[in-house]
Amino acid sequence: MTPDLPAIIESLLFAAEEPLRMETLREVLDGVAPAAIRQALDHLGAEYEKRGGGFYLQQVAGGYQLRTRPCFHSWIRRLRGSGSERLSRPALETLAIVAYRQPILRAEIENLRGVDCGGVLRLLLERRLIRVMGRKEIPGRPLIYGTTRQFLEIFELRDLKDLPTLKEIRELVPDAASPEPSSAPEDGKNP
Amino acid sequence: MQSTDYAVRVEHIFEGPMDLLIHLIRKNEVDIYDIPVALITEQYLQYLDWMQTLNIDLAGDFILMAATLAQIKSRMLLPVHSQETETEEDPRLELVRPLTEYLRIKEAAEMLSQRNLLGEHTFVRQPEALPRTEVDETPVVRIGLFELIDAFRQILDRVGPAHQVNLDADTISIKDRIAQLVDRLEQQPSLTFDELFQGQGSRTEVIVTFLAILEMARLELIDFVQHVETGIIRIFYR
Known part of the structure; x- marks a missing residue:
């Protein structure tokens, strides 16, 4: 292993515009064994944790990316001005259905939510969280929906298998099933 | 009510x-x-x-x-x-x-x-300007179906006549091709018309790709733009 391999990879992570995939790293670092790359990435990640600085190394959407620690979000908000617009509860629910049940048709989504979802789907398409994957060959040839890579990036997921598993609903716990998304993010929930 | x-x-x-x-x-x-x-x-x-x-x-x-x-x-x-x-x-x-x-x-x-949302709880360095803006500065025109068909014919000519016997029954459906193209466009927001057909040896494959592109245009997933001077057609993912 080249002694400065972690530093080289760090520079790549810093300059990359999107999550850096293992394949890209292997291509760029021509000749370096994948095991050594992975070891260097682990080393970097552990180093950032130990240092407890402003960012961390996150595995997201099939790649590696440097991200700022959630506890500093309000500072970055100040730097960048207004943040991205929050998703409404209906939009989040619809997105959750698409994420967990894809590929899925609009009729199936509406069946689950019991309401019309046309407007919400359009919003999610515009924000590139979901995409049209094609048409189902049944009468009316309805569109098939699925999530995008951007969805994985925004929700900090490695891949779709990384979605949290759902518990069985045993009983209705008072006020546990439909809380509004908390408006203030708590701090200590960084990885 | x-x-x-x-x-x-x-x-x-x-x-x-x-x-x-x-x-x-x-x-x-x-x-x-x-x-x-x-x-x-x-x-x-x-x-x-x-x-x-x-x-x-x-x-x-x-x-x-x-x-x-x-x-x-x-x-x-x-x-x-x-x-x-x-x-x-x-x-x-x-x-x-x-x-x-x-x-x-x-x-x-x-x-x-409740996850750490990008753009809300966590941030990444802002990417530099995408190459698309570069293309936007050069004179381009939106193109219609006929220009597309012309471009398609050129590609079909290059593939060669239909006398190739295709023993491979594993042909791909339009739906699958759309999914493949969307995957590629997610990696790379714009592709030239020629690039879309790269590595496709058989007429069937080329035709399936073309039909997939038309379907994607109809679903408003992509935009076509033609460079005025070079005549190169580019496909943009919307």
């Missing part, structure tokens, strides 16, 4: 009939697997009445749920014959299944919203 000049959108109170049902079940502190249908139906209808007197515009979904509730209630009242008890399931399951499913979705949505 009266036609009045003042109406409130019901979404802000209860998003849909499912939310109202969950609200009632919780309010009465009853078991979701043992819903007292008569009681819940009565209260559900009271809410509908109340909303209508307030001129809240009720979506048809609320009425449909009221009908479902009434139907389940009447089925519960029917005498159960002893020989049928084994085959006939609790009519309330028709309600319980979608309700529990809906609760799972709510939980999933909640879990998603």
